[in-house]
Amino acid sequence: MRNVPLDAVDHVDRVVLPIGTDYPPGHVLDWHEHRRAQFLYGATGVMVVDTDVGTWTVPPERAVLIPAATRHRVRMLGVSTRSLYIEPDAVPWWPATCTVVDVPPLLRELLVSAVEFEADYGLSGREGCIAALLLHEIAERTPLPFHVAIPPSTDLAELCREYLAAPDVGVTNAVWAGRTARSERAFTRRFRAETGDSPAVWRARARLLAAVPLLRTASVTEVAGRLGYASPAAFTTAFTRAFGLPPSRFAAGGQGGRPGRAGQGASDGSPRREDPSEAP
Incomplete structure (x- = not known):
């Protein structure tokens, strides 16, 4: 899915909802929160993510893990994103605070493929396997120190x-x-x-x-x-x-x-x- 509001598809019965979005330079997503956990990858540009407890700067080709129900704001500097919105129960290992991580080539290619899915993509076959593999790859990431409290x-x-x-x-x-x-x-x-x-x-x-x-x-x-x-x-x-x-x-x-x-x-x-x- 591309340039689709999360609210339009949040009800779909899928653990992972991939959405790709293009933002104009300097665009600010003002304070908001999601029911789902979010894996926010910047394919281009730089993102600055604010929460009540810290600020995370996300360099190009990195991502930030945002916990479910976390109030946050994002400043987009020339950014095209590939996001995964994930049911919290499926990722009990998700960090309790925002975390910047590296995005190696395999994970990047999986994200590129996933944002082409329809909201109700098939759970068996290639699309379901990609969605499952995305969670395994994210779980292997280690935090990067691009933040201040x-x-x-x-x-x-x-x-x-x-x-x-x-x-x-x-x-x-x-x-x-x-x-x-x-x-x-x-x-x-x-x-x-x-x-x-x-x-x-x-x-x-x-x-x-x-x-x-x-x-x-x-x-x-x-x-x-x-x-x-x-x-x-x-x-x-x-x-x-x-x-x-x-x-x-x-x-x-x-x-x-x-x-x-x-x-x-x-x-x-x-x-x-x-x-x-x-x-x-």
């Missing part, structure tokens, strides 16, 4: 969402502490308790995530400068350490590639101002 507190969440919309290396712990009328120490302690990271480490990772959509239309050097890194080399080191691939693999004309094993946590390398490794 959003604090549950309204004031901290507002700071984080503002920063994600416009990352600024000039923002410091002191600036954010002032916005919440707390001492820097008290603010940092509270932020770490709600997100698991210090504010500086969180901002460093947010800037790296912001690089992914920027790399669609700008060079590594340009993105490094816009995000406040001292040099393209410093940006490349930090990006590769966080995500397992150099930013050149996501740049316009890059090959996308398959991510390696990413490091734990993020570092800014050598930013012009704030060094998260020195933050409390």
Whole structure:
């Protein structure tokens, strides 16, 4: 099925409903939720998925697993999607929060084939086998670290969402502490308790995530400068350490590639101002 609203077919008695959809650049699917779990694959472009607890950036040729009944918003940047909407009872192993995953060639080809099915595709024969194999392949995927947590507190969440919309290396712990009328120490302690990271480490990772959509239309050097890194080399080191691939693999004309094993946590390398490794 292509460009079909889920509501029009959600009633169909199929565990897996494949739908392909083309979106105009910059299209936003505002806050909504699905009864079914969703496997959302971006065949082209970059997606940014927001929930109440985090933000996930989905690079080209990757996918995000969205749990059933999860309120979310998706920003589409030149995206053509291949989605699977799946009955929750059929995937008890589905993650409890959104998860970005790699999409290897076999899974990609299965998705391409599946979106050509009718809503009431046959359960025996080729179509039923493809639908079953899709679930086996998805179950084998491992998480990729393209996300940051959003604090549950309204004031901290507002700071984080503002920063994600416009990352600024000039923002410091002191600036954010002032916005919440707390001492820097008290603010940092509270932020770490709600997100698991210090504010500086969180901002460093947010800037790296912001690089992914920027790399669609700008060079590594340009993105490094816009995000406040001292040099393209410093940006490349930090990006590769966080995500397992150099930013050149996501740049316009890059090959996308398959991510390696990413490091734990993020570092800014050598930013012009704030060094998260020195933050409390």
